[in-house]
Amino acid sequence: MAKQNMIEIKNLVKRFGDFKAVDDISLSVKEGEIFGILGPNGAGKTTTINVVLGLLKPTSGSVKIDDLDAHANPERIKQMLGLMTQETVVEGDLTAWDNLELFAELYHVPKGEIPKRVKRALEDAELTDKAYVRAGTFSGGMKRRLELVKSMIQEPKVLILDEPTTGLDVQNRHKLWERIKELNQKGITIILTTQYLEEADALCDRLAIIDHGKIKAIGTVSELKSKVGKGNILEIIVKQSETNDALRILKKFGVNGSVKVDRVVGNIEKEPTKTFNKISNELEKQKISVLSISMHLPTLDDVFITLTGSKIRDEAGGSDDAARMRAWRGR
């Protein structure tokens, strides 16, 4: 498989009024890879995706898909892209068959081929026996499966998954991951936005971490992890009044720490076990009341905290919407 760039985003900026939802993003997705876009709510993930899909016009910058300018060739681009969003949008009042047939028609699949495709899609989704049942009666997992085959009905080259597993239970989430991997093995390029670091870790070949509309880092998972530093991450939670004492103790053992509220975090580069024990003894000696102390290898979580200065936020309502509303009122 030729590893050419399937998607190329260059200096993309998208403003809503005064608000810069996407601030100069450049990235490229290679053909056949699973590319993750990771970021908290309101980071600009969905806005970026919407520009790629042609739903939004970029304020500046360009998006090319398979060497075609996304906004100059909307018809061809749209045939190449499939989208599955975080809200399940199968129509509950329609049967599984009608749902699929409708989208096959919307995508201008040749009339004669529609029944064949719908049948195959239902088989892929393991919903053949539910073809004529209203989708509204399906379980969450079934709906998501139907949604996935629906977004593939036009046989796209690129599948964009916008937080595909949000709200799914663990079993269904793992099943969906398997399906995503299967599709990828068939040669479909996949772009995945997610808030779940675990999901990005499990699926993505490469990923970009974005926050406040900017790319903070881009690379393979191990490349990103190594950015945090070698060695182990030490995390101590103490009373807020004692964080400086804890910080001093870390320094004594050659660990540069940083404080976030009541959390002291440092990176132990040498002899992790020994240093950990020494620090833990010293804390006890100085009678610092430790609520929790732990050490682990860097995770994407740590990468994230290091790069964005915060844990994944889970605010109610994305600020993407808030930004749009602002833009709306501004007129």
Added chain:
Amino acid sequence: MSLVQDTLVIYKREMLLFRSNLRTNIIRSIMFPLVFIVFLGNLGNTPSNIPVAIVNLAGNVQSQQFISALSQQNALSVKAITTQQQAINMLDSDQVNVVIIILPQFNGQVQNAPTIDVYYLNQQLSLGNSLQFITSTAQKFNSQVSSVQQKAYLPGAAAGSAQISFTPTYGTSSSYRDFLTGSVVVMVAVFGATFGGGMSIIMDRQLGNLKAFLITPINKNAIVFGKLLYGATTAVLYSMFALLIGLAFGVTVAMGIAGLLWIIPIVILTSFGFTGLTIVLASRINRIEVYTIAAQAISMPIWFISGAFFPTSSMPGWLQAVSAVDPLTYATNGVRDVIINGSYPLGAAAFNIFVQLAFIGIMVYLGMRMFRGTIEEGK
């Protein structure tokens, strides 16, 4: 692919959704005309026990049967009076609303000559439809009716005057129900538009279906046109329900079956215009609650002013001016001509249709423009 094909796909989708909620949709569409035509249709129409004084100058079997036929109805409360003067005095002093004089020749043998005189005060509300009732009962006795309005009454001029004649407030038709049915038939098209056009766009937007449509290569205007077609289909369906309810409760279409050939296009045009209007609303409003209030705040006055409940001619001058710019006025006038007047002069039809087409043109153009505007913003 062409706009037409895309439009038909969206239309098909809307109809599938309509079908899957068929029962709710039908119940909803029947409730409104049922309430208006059946209940409100009685307004000013059949007050029961209207006091009537009868003077029987014939005194034969037929006249007795005629009186008992009148008495059997709740509509009239019949009193037998001996002299004409006494009865007229009762009318003067408001003891009765109608006086019937059965003339001596009342025996079913003298044709084409008045055999009954009817005196009444020309006050629509106090008469209800008692006059039609008296006329129709008299006709069963093969008898002619002359009538005299009390105010115009001169003793000598009574007999031999023309047939019963009165001008009810609600057009030439006899019944307020007929009058109301005409406007309900049009109004359900407007209500169909508020549910089918704007509201479905807001729902699609909220549920994410709109985004799903927009990432497909369909022509964006197809979404608007699909909703317009859907709105028109349901509007015709709802209007036919309303008309059937009216027919079931005694309303007649003066133009007969041919009237349908007028009513259906009028309803379709109404639906197009108002669906366009609701799409404009839906392009500016994101919440169903706000939309519902806005749609009602607009459609209710439009309805009242269109002469739905009372003829525009009975409105104060300034309101008549407002009703002249109300697009629904022209639809209502058309349907009313068909149902009540029994003829729809081509000149009036052409003018009404022209106004409706202008309204459609403006609304659909604005709807398309503003709908596209919201898409560009990524809604």
